[in-house]
Amino acid sequence: MASRHASELAHRLGREAEAVCREYLSSGRRAGNYWQVGDAQNSPGRSLYVRLRDTPKGPAGKWTDAATGDHGDLLDIIREALGLVDFKDVAEEARRFLSLPHPSPEQTGTPTGRTSSIAVGSPEASRRLFAMSQPIPGTLAATYLSGRAITSLIGGTALRYHPRCYYRPDEHSPTEIWPAMIASVTDLDGRQTGAHRTWLAPDGSGKAPVETPRRAMGDLLGHGVRFGVAGDVLVAGEGIETVLSPRQVLPHMPMLAALSAAHLAAILFPATLRRLYVLRDRDPAGDGARDSLIARAASVGIEAVAMSPAREDFNEDLRWRGVDALRAALKDQLHPVDVSRFMEG
Numbered sequence: 001m002a003s004r005h006a007s008e009l010a011h012r013l014g015r016e017a018e019a020v021c022r023e024y025l026s027s028g029r030r031a032g033n034y035w036q037v038g039d040a041q042n043s044p045g046r047s048l049y050v051r052l053r054d055t056p057k058g059p060a061g062k063w064t065d066a067a068t069g070d071h072g073d074l075l076d077i078i079r080e081a082l083g084l085v086d087f088k089d090v091a092e093e094a095r096r097f098l099s100l101p102h103p104s105p106e107q108t109g110t111p112t113g114r115t116s117s118i119a120v121g122s123p124e125a126s127r128r129l130f131a132m133s134q135p136i137p138g139t140l141a142a143t144y145l146s147g148r149a150i151t152s153l154i155g156g157t158a159l160r161y162h163p164r165c166y167y168r169p170d171e172h173s174p175t176e177i178w179p180a181m182i183a184s185v186t187d188l189d190g191r192q193t194g195a196h197r198t199w200l201a202p203d204g205s206g207k208a209p210v211e212t213p214r215r216a217m218g219d220l221l222g223h224g225v226r227f228g229v230a231g232d233v234l235v236a237g238e239g240i241e242t243v244l245s246p247r248q249v250l251p252h253m254p255m256l257a258a259l260s261a262a263h264l265a266a267i268l269f270p271a272t273l274r275r276l277y278v279l280r281d282r283d284p285a286g287d288g289a290r291d292s293l294i295a296r297a298a299s300v301g302i303e304a305v306a307m308s309p310a311r312e313d314f315n316e317d318l319r320w321r322g323v324d325a326l327r328a329a330l331k332d333q334l335h336p337v338d339v340s341r342f343m344e345g
Helices: 002-015 017-024 074-082 087-098 123-132 140-147 240-244 261-265 284-299 314-321 323-333 336-342
Strands: 029-031 034-037 048-051 063-065 159-167 176-186 192-199 214-218 225-227 233-237 255-257 275-279 303-307
Touching: 002 017, 002 074, 002 087, 017 034, 017 048, 017 074, 063 074, 074 087, 123 159, 123 176, 123 192, 123 214, 140 159, 140 176, 159 192, 176 225, 225 240, 233 240, 233 336, 240 255, 240 314, 261 284, 275 284, 284 303, 303 323, 314 323
Parallel strands: 233 255, 233 275, 275 303
Antiparallel strands: 029 034, 034 048, 048 063, 159 176, 176 192, 192 214, 225 255
């Protein structure tokens, strides 16, 4: 039943092949009876071609990548272009595009021959999502960060942007699509183990109006979102914006966002680390994480220094007190050697 459901969706998409290509393969262009693009992930180029009309060679919607030999139908294109894993999500997006009603429950299984070995929420799924995203400059993610007074992203390759990231409130609700800032979570060797999503409002003015606009996936414990490579010094905090705020005046100082108080307390230390600055959030969870992390660092001979904001967190300080006040406050809390090494202006 599910296999027939997939075939019906693929056939309907094929009848709208050019519209599908313009939506999901926008980096390409039409060339005669074909749509040409770099690959199924919508990269610029011409090696992948999608048949736009039925011909003796095959039906509309079928595609081939001459560079890899891969081929498939437009359901595959939707899956690859959006970085989806489950067929139910691919089908949901196809129905949304075609303005079709939701299927009956017996139709929603994974079709024969199209099962995925990538588990939802797994490290591999997080790597795929990050690979499908794009650099931040000029995107709504940059607009969002600018609204938080974060304008310098030196060493910010851990952040990317996805214009159509899936959000599901719960397992019983329909899938929604929102733009999102995607952060790569990595281990001490730089290997991606997870991803963090911040869903955004359509104009980038803030977070999306959903119940949980921030969610993480993958293997997080001990790891974090890294800005710069830690040597003997590292700054660690909970949230991405919290960490990026002092980085506006310390752009070359290695920093890490652990994404929660519990994960901050559990970060793993680089073997070269000698001094750790812990960014405090003014709440009970933040105080507990700070104390736990400082105790762990001290137990292995790492000097640990707590850094406190004037308001609730360092992003509030940056937004409401300004960059000069933040610079002065940080200067008073840094080791003099680190002021001369890392502070600009």
